[in-house]
Amino acid sequence: xxxxxxxxxxxxxxxxxxxxxxxxxxxxxxxxxxxxxxxxxxxxxxxxxxxxxxxxxxxxxxxxxxxxxxxxxxxxxxxxxxxxxxxxxxxxxxxxxxxxxxxxxxxxxxxxxxxxxxxxxxxxxxxxxxxxxxxxxxxxxxxxxxxxxxxxxxxxxxxxxxxxxxxxxxxxxxxxxxxxxxxxxxxxxxxxxxxxxxxxxxxxxxxxxxxxxxxxxxxxxxxxxxxxxxxxxxxxxxxxxxxxxxxxxxxxxxxxxxxxxxxxxxxxxxxxxxxxxxxxxxxxxxxxxxxxxxxxxxxxxxxxxxxxxxxxxxxxxxxxxxxxxxxxxxxxxxxxxxxxxxxxxxxxxxxxxxxxxxxxxxxxxxxxxxxxxxxxxxxxxxxxxxxxxxxx
Numbered sequence: 217x218x219x220x221x222x223x224x225x226x227x228x229x230x231x232x233x234x235x236x237x238x239x240x241x242x243x244x245x246x247x248x249x250x251x252x253x254x255x256x257x258x259x260x261x262x263x264x265x266x267x268x269x270x271x272x273x274x275x276x277x278x279x280x281x282x283x284x285x286x287x288x289x290x291x292x293x294x295x296x297x298x299x300x301x302x303x304x305x306x307x308x309x310x311x312x313x314x315x316x317x318x319x320x321x322x323x324x325x326x327x328x329x330x331x332x333x334x335x336x337x338x339x340x341x342x343x344x345x346x347x348x349x350x351x352x353x354x355x356x357x358x359x360x361x362x363x364x365x366x367x368x369x370x371x372x373x374x375x376x377x378x379x380x381x382x383x384x385x386x387x388x389x390x391x392x393x394x395x396x397x398x399x400x401x402x403x404x405x406x407x408x409x410x411x412x413x414x415x416x417x418x419x420x421x422x423x424x425x426x427x428x429x430x431x432x433x434x435x436x437x438x439x440x441x442x443x444x445x446x447x448x449x450x451x452x453x454x455x456x457x458x459x460x461x462x463x464x465x466x467x468x469x470x471x472x473x474x475x476x477x478x479x480x481x482x483x484x485x486x487x488x489x490x491x492x493x494x495x496x497x498x499x500x501x502x503x504x505x506x507x508x509x510x511x512x513x514x515x516x517x518x519x520x521x522x523x524x525x526x527x528x529x530x531x532x533x534x535x536x537x538x539x540x541x542x543x544x545x546x547x548x549x550x551x552x553x554x555x556x557x558x559x560x561x562x563x564x565x566x567x568x569x570x571x572x573x574x575x576x577x578x579x580x581x582x583x584x585x586x587x588x589x590x591x592x593x594x595x596x597x598x599x600x601x602x603x604x605x606x607x608x
Contacts, residue, residue: 230257231260231265233253237252237253237269237273241276267298271340309325313352322353328349370389374401386428411423417448417452433460445464469555470526479500482514505579542568544572565602574608
């Protein structure tokens with residue numbers, strides 16, 4: 217642990233105290249973290265470092281869940297150091313909002329928004345921008361009886377910040393505007409979700425929570441294993457009865473249209489399916505399927521089963537447009553490499569806004585080469601501005 221070694225050589229150094237605090241916080245140890253943050257703030261002559269340390273100390277208390285009084289005091293101390301920065305006002309407005317004290321929530325959001333021209337401070341990713349303060353101000357205005365101002369502020373969020381908002385806030389704003397009868401002011405964006413390797417809709421539900429997937433989304437789900445596909449039909453019906461728009465295909469996604477032999481591994485407790493069935497998450501269309509996965513031996517069904525394949529790149533081009541918001545989840549047991557290569561080669565990758573991908577280099581003998589290939593994919597996503605999350 218280099219941080220501890222560096223700190224031990226100069227324990228009064230405020231920067232080294234801050235680095236120690238950040239290390240502890242990153243490990244989830246918020247108690248020692250906040251102590252080192254306080255040491256950093258007390259010893260620093262740099263107002264920005266002291267301010268950051270006090271805010272991060274307050275966030276440590278927030279993570280503990282029951283110390284809002286101390287959290288509030290630390291934020292107020294931060295404002296004594298730098299009263300013209302927005303971050304502390306934002307976190308104070310959250311505290312007041314959680315308590316239903318809408319007047320103080322509104323006041324702090326307003327004061328913070330007045331400081332909005334200040335450049336963002338590094339190392340406080342919990343505050344990505346001024347739109348958070350405007351949202352806090354809009355919500356608190358509603359509960360404080362300022363209905364007309366609330367409507368105006370939500371309008372400002374849509375008009376001035378829509379492109380910078382993440383999905384969470386777009387979803388919240390849309391819901392609030394619907395309640396006020398103002399949903400027509402939200403830009404109409406077609407949203408598409410392509411779920412490759414749907415299995416029993418477990419991943420679909422996870423992504424749905426992350427993006428607020430509802431009836432306005434077009435969802436295309438692919439499951440190659442015909443036994444899993446049949447078992448998942450009641451689950452799809454449940455989701456559709458909630459208003460979701462789901463098209464469900466018993467096909468394997470690949471780099472071309474055609475057919476392939478389907479390797480279906482027997483289920484056990486490991487992948488959460490019914491023991492002894494073949495509704496397995498390890499089903500694949502690899503020419504040389506893996507014999508094991510971790511400590512688990514993969515026992516494949518001994519019948520020559522064939523599944524139709526879909527050229528996923530062509531499918532995305534057919535059912536999406538450059539102006540759409542497109543999310544793709546790829547959990548296809550090794551076929552992700554050929555699919556991504558095709559999408560990059562023909563430019564379809566540029567239609568995707570966000571990827572969730574589980575990579576399976578361990579399914580192949582050249583796993584080290586594939587690890588390098590994964591790094592090249594990540595660089596491509598970064599260059600194109602595509603958000604990427606490694607799926608597990």
